[in-house]
Amino acid sequence: MAAFFAMATAGSVLFLTFLLLQIFRSRKAPAALPNGSLWQVPLLGETLQFLNPHKSNNIGGFLQRQCSRYGKVFRSHLFGCPTIVSCDLELNTFVLQNEEKYFQSSYPKPIHDVLGKLSMMLVSGSLHKKLRSVTVGFINASRLDFISSIDSLSAKFVASLRNKNQLLFFKEAKELTFYLMVKVLLSMEAEDPLPKQFFKEFQTFMKGFVSLPINIPGNAYSKAVKARKSISLALKDMIKERENSIDVAKEKVDFLDQLIxxxxxxxxxxxxxxxDLLLAGYETTSGLMALIVYFLAQSPASYQKLREEHEAIRKQGDRMDWEAYKKMEFTYHVINEGLRCGNLVKFVHRKAIKDVKFKDYMIPEGWQVLPIISATHLDPCLHKYPFEFNPWRWEDTSTVKKVNPFGGGLRVCPGSDLGKLEIAIFLHHFVLNFRWKLLGDDCPMLYPYLDFKKGLPLQVERIKD
Ligand code: HEM
Known part of the structure; x- marks a missing residue:
């Protein structure tokens, strides 16, 4: 009897082992495909875990778990597609640098309905080239206009705080950067009624852009699609009006004139x-401004050093111009460190347009590829004490090769220099006039877009000269 039991048990164990091996074998990935979870929720895959909000100066629980299980490159199922997720600097750089050769921009369909099918982020090939060259040409040619506009708007902003000792900084930063874009692109002043209306619609637009992309009447997504239509119609009317009144002898032309x-x-x-420019130009820059103000509030040494730099610049003359900007060495370090620690853009969307072999990995044609920009910014193998805000790390010139906050390759952000310029000039005014403290425990979060739940409340104290 005992022998029978022993045999039966051994038989069962053998049978179970055989069964498990079969299951394992049938689920084993094709050769060289990166490892990843075997069991996925149909359609959704791991999208909800991936999008779970987290503080912007870490990579979030999902990526932490998957990277420790499978390594920096793993496979998943996200946004309805089989996906390779990369937290590896080399692979990220390879993907970004090989746009149109092996990879192509590929944002989920609902984003097309909000941004519009002609958005630069979504189009490819010759159309992308054409739209991009118009943008780059304009941005390069209008640097000086940007300097004088951000200089006067920042001075106004500082003056508006004369009798205040508290403010919601993120909200103010959004208005400041939006009115700057409206001024430079369309020659409209913040006081005009149309920009105020646009600003409201852009807020709706942004909320929907980042919401659950299902078109149910009245929800954030459907409101965003509606807001986009309404802004587009208003812009079309402006184009018509300007076409009828265009002054060919006009010396100073804005973006709208150039487009016409x-x-x-x-x-x-x-x-x-x-x-594209209105949205990208204000949403990102205001986020970066808020991040830097947030980090500086917690780093008195950085604030002090920044203030000394700007005091020295002020002593050399009142005018804010290109020469003054070029002297802001420590300011650049602060901005770069804010980008690295704050992670305004967590990842970008790409798709493999052919089978790609990179190192030991195989990326099949048609698969989505997500280079996670923030992961390399916070990688302890690349940056010492990565979670520390330390602008001095940028004195080591090799740091710049270990980050890509503006993406890379054919789609590298065309507004990167402009965004930095805006922030540097804003900081000039802000640090020369104020000290500030964080009020409460608001911190930057990625939803995955950047936000401060409470709008980043600050207590400000004016500095007497
Ligand atoms: C200041 C912080 C900014 C950050 C961190 C940032 C980040 C990025 C990133 C990562 C991309 C690449 C997206 C991709 O590869 O799919 C991008 C693209 C883009 N950005 Fe920025 N950006 C910033 C500011 C700006 C500004 C100020 C403008 C315009 C005035 C701008 C306009 C654009 C446009 C038009 C694209 C699409 C480029 C293309 O697809 O060819 N950005 N940005």
Whole structure:
């Protein structure tokens, strides 16, 4: 009897082992595909875990877990597609540098409905090239206009705080950067009624852009699609009006004038370019401004050093110009460190357009690829004490090669220098006039877009000269 039991038990164990091996074998990935979870929720995959909000100066629980289980490159199922997720600097750089050769921008379909199908982030090939060259040409040619506009708007902002000792900084930063874009792109002043209306609609637009992308009447997503239509119509009307009154002898031309003069563009492309720059130009810069103000509040040594730099610049003359900007060495370090620690953009969307072999990995054609920019910024193998805000680390010139906050390759952010310029000039005014403290425990979060739940409340104290 005992022998029978022993045999039966041994038989069962053998049978179970055989069964498990079969299951394991049938689920084993094809050769060289990166490892990843075997069991996925149908359609959704691991999207909800991936999108779970977390503090912006870490990579979030999902990426931490997957990287420790499978390594810096793993496979998953996200946004409805089989996906390779990369937290590896080399692979990220390879993906970004090989746009159009092996990879292509590929944002989920609902984003197309909000941004519009002609948005620069979504189009590829010759259309992308054309739209991008218009943008880059404008940004390069209008650096000086940006300097004088951000200088006067920042001075106004500082003056507006004369009788205040508390403010919601993120909210103020959004207004400041939005009115700057409206001024430089469309020659409109913050006091005009239309920009105020636009600002409201852009807020709705942004909320929907980052919400659950299902079009149910009245929800954030459907409101965003509606807001986009309404802004587009208003911009189309502006184009018509300006076309009828265009002054060919006018010396100073804004972006709208340039778009109208450019015969290779149609009206839909003009509207889309305006929308792209308005949205990208204010949402990102205001986020970075808030991040830097947040980090400086907690780093008295950085604040002090920054103030000394700007005091020295002020002593050399009142005017804020290109020469003054070039002297802001420590300011650049602060901005770069804010980008690295704050992680304004967590990841970008790409798709493999052919089978790609990179090192030991195989990325099959048609798979989505997500380079996680923030992961390399916070990688302890690349940065010493990565979670510490330390602008001095940028004195080591090799640091710049270990980050890519503005993406890379053919799609590297065309507004990167402009965003830095805006922030440097804003900081000049802010640090020369104020000390500040954080009120409460608001901190930067990635939803995955950057936000401060409470709007970043600050207590400010004016510095007497
Ligand atoms: C200041 C902080 C900013 C950050 C961190 C940032 C980040 C990025 C990133 C990571 C991309 C690449 C997206 C991709 O590869 O799919 C990008 C693209 C883009 N950015 Fe920025 N950006 C910033 C400011 C700006 C500003 C100020 C403007 C415009 C005035 C701007 C306009 C654009 C546009 C038009 C694209 C699309 C480029 C293309 O697809 O060719 N950005 N940005």
């Amino acid at each position: 003069k450019n015969a290779s563009l149609n009206d839909d492309e003009r509207v889309s370019l305006l929308l």
